[in-house]
Amino acid sequence: MSVAKIKRSVALLLFITLPVLMAPVDLFLAPNYWVKSIVKIILFILVPLSLNRYFKWVKVKDLFLLRRKQIKGIIILALGTYGVIIGAYLLLKDMFDFSMVTSQLATSMAINKNNFLLVFFYIPLVNAMIEEGFFRGFGFLTLNHFWPRWLSYTLSAVVFSLYHVAIMASWFSPLLFLLLIVSLVIAGLFFNYINEKTGSILTSYVIHAGANLAINTIGLSLFGII
Template sequence: MIANEIKKRVLIALLIILPILMAPVDLFLAPNYWVKSLVKCILFIGLPLILNNHYQWVSIKSMLTVTKKQLSLIALVMIATYGTIIFGYQLLERWFDFSMITVQLESSMAITKNNFWFVFFYIPLVNALVEEWFFRGFGFLTLKKFFSRRWSYFLSAIIFSLYHVAIMAHWFSPLLFTLLVIGLIGVGLFFNYINEKTGTFLTSYMVHAGANFAINTIGLYLFGMI
């Protein structure tokens, strides 16, 4: 009983502390995007895997299994997600000013027109995988083993949303920023739901990748590359 309680406390501590540790990296310590990515991989993948080997929270193999039928359905949702975001941007661009996004990307993340094509593929294929493993695999699917379903749903979704505060704090107007934070909680809940149905974080990873491809497509437009 004591050992199980320690597992729960360490799990919660990591899910809260590691995103907090990333905040100063995103804001102050590492203006270069690639340095941030390295730190993120260490904090969100390396440490959880090392500690999972000790505490045995969850089977990594079980979270990497997906059937062909599930894969086909996920691919459709991924395509629908891409189209929805592109359509949403076209509706919102007449109401909100998105021009500051490229300025913030260049100043805080060293992302420019010169390296954006690499970023275009890196974020969906690698960065999305890191986040989905941490917030949904190590987060939600592992939390469910020790806590109530409802509590696991909302805690992982809220942590996921608040983590992005440090990243997007100066990108948008206060109103749009607030809407995005609330929207990210909704996205986190949806990702938890589809992962719960399949038992693998790869489900939300593919949808997340589709969303990132859509956002990066908008980035190409804002940079004047398309």
């Protein structure tokens, strides 16, 4: 097998394997959100970066290049994403039962009303970057150098969706769960598209952070903080 084939095969295998390894940590093993976050940083950031030094899949600094004229449009998209998610919640909150979300957060992640404010800021600022670095930086943008475009698009979006779905499977009713799967796949494809246009994960990171901020705002309401 040629060096090029080894590089692309290892990249693909790693992108599929690491979320699989992370899933049981999220679901069963780690005692709280912060322990899970440390494991996530190791698997999603440190492992790919370490192997990238050997396989040289991508120049990491190139993933963070962003032209100044793109910033305004990205901020507008992030604010729009925030508004759409808040609006969707306001429309659906009387149709679906969201009460189990807070109890599941307390049971599986030790997140409660007392520590939620710290999580409120951590998720959009840090966790969103971890996920964009892995699913779009290492996933889509890196795989796109070695594999067909359709495969990179589809695989990155699907793995992104399934990873989150595995964590939140017990949080919602079956219908809302199905809507969640579809929404996450669409979000993954959209993130891939804007990353392809700009070549930078900063674009999807800002929008992802806006989405997380909206979800956390809803969390403030569910916890009775606002």
